[in-house]
Amino acid sequence: xxxxxxxxxxxxxxxxxxxxxxxxxxxxxxxxxxxxxxxxxxxxxxxxxxxxxxxxxxxxxxxxxxxxxxxxxxxxxxxxxxxxxxxxxxxxxxxxxxxxxxxxxxxxxxxxxxxxxxxxxxxxxxxxxxxxxxxxxxxxxxxxxxxxxxxxxxxxxxxxxxxxxxxxxxxxxxxxxxxxxxxxxxxxxxxxxxxxxxxxxxxxxxxxxxxxxxxxxxxxxxxxxxxxxxxxxxxxxxxxxxxxxxxxxxxxxxxxxxxxxxxxx
Numbered sequence: 001x002x003x004x005x006x007x008x009x010x011x012x013x014x015x016x017x018x019x020x021x022x023x024x025x026x027x028x029x030x031x032x033x034x035x036x037x038x039x040x041x042x043x044x045x046x047x048x049x050x051x052x053x054x055x056x057x058x059x060x061x062x063x064x065x066x067x068x069x070x071x072x073x074x075x076x077x078x079x080x081x082x083x084x085x086x087x088x089x090x091x092x093x094x095x096x097x098x099x100x101x102x103x104x105x106x107x108x109x110x111x112x113x114x115x116x117x118x119x120x121x122x123x124x125x126x127x128x129x130x131x132x133x134x135x136x137x138x139x140x141x142x143x144x145x146x147x148x149x150x151x152x153x154x155x156x157x158x159x160x161x162x163x164x165x166x167x168x169x170x171x172x173x174x175x176x177x178x179x180x181x182x183x184x185x186x187x188x189x190x191x192x193x194x195x196x197x198x199x200x201x202x203x204x205x206x207x208x209x210x211x212x213x214x215x216x217x218x219x220x221x222x223x224x225x226x227x228x229x230x231x232x233x234x235x236x237x238x239x240x241x242x243x244x245x246x247x248x249x250x251x252x253x254x255x256x257x258x259x260x261x262x263x264x265x
Contacts, residue, residue, distance in 0.1 A: 016058070024059055026067070029070040032071055033076060033254060037254045043088065045087045049084065075094065090252050095252050096250055098250070099248075101248070114145050116144075117210070119142070123138070124160070132160065132234075132236055134162060138163075140161060140163055141162075141163050152212075154241065155240065157240075191226045192228055197223045198222050199220075201218065201219055201221040202217070202218055203215060203240070220239075222239040223238040
């Protein structure tokens with residue numbers, strides 16, 4: 001292993017505490033993860049052999065393999081058949097950008113309101129019918145609304161739902177709380193899965209007026225297609241988000257854990 005040249009960072013734990021409530025394999029995974037985060041192990045470095053791990057930490061080969069498999073699954077390590085286990089180099093192509101900023105725009109019910117602009121039953125045009133897997137001219141519910149954190153419009157939402165008054169989604173989709181659940185991962189939902197795509201767009205006159213933005217102006221367009229538990233489309237639409245209210249961030253590599261935090265498996 002390479003020396004830790006950082007100097008200012010605390011050294012990661014080097015031993016298994018058998019009095020800890022955490023299983024030994026989780027502790028070992030945490031130790032190796034911390035060594036990668038601190039730079040003690042660098043991208044491309046080969047880890048000690050299984051026998052060396054056994055001798056160093058007094059654990060069984062099965063426990064060692066279980067710990068390393070956690071880190072392989074997390075993308076921290078790369079196991080090469082017949083060669084050993086290595087620290088995986090940073091791969092920008094595998095960076096994952098989250099929607100935390102979009103979620104934060106919803107806040108809670110006390111600070112975020114959904115201003116209903118329009119809600120009516122209409123006939124599906126060709127594009128809507130294709131997205132929702134229905135016949136052209138089929139009945140859909142068309143909803144337009146503004147999401148207003150702290151009373152200021154930030155997101156314009158257009159959505160098409162398959163018309164079925166027996167489905168709770170018809171009623172719940174009228175409320176901002178349904179969207180809050182989607183972005184927080186809390187509560188019950190009638191949705192099984194969804195597809196999202198993000199692109200930049202120029203605001204139309206209507207969008208700029210509703211979002212209180214002067215033209216010309218750009219924005220993010222986040223298209224969504226949600227499916228029910230029968231794997232049939234339920235909802236298609238898109239969010240138009242003011243570009244000054246949304247940023248996309250991703251962390252690449254292994255971050256040093258914050259004080260007081262721990263991994264578990």
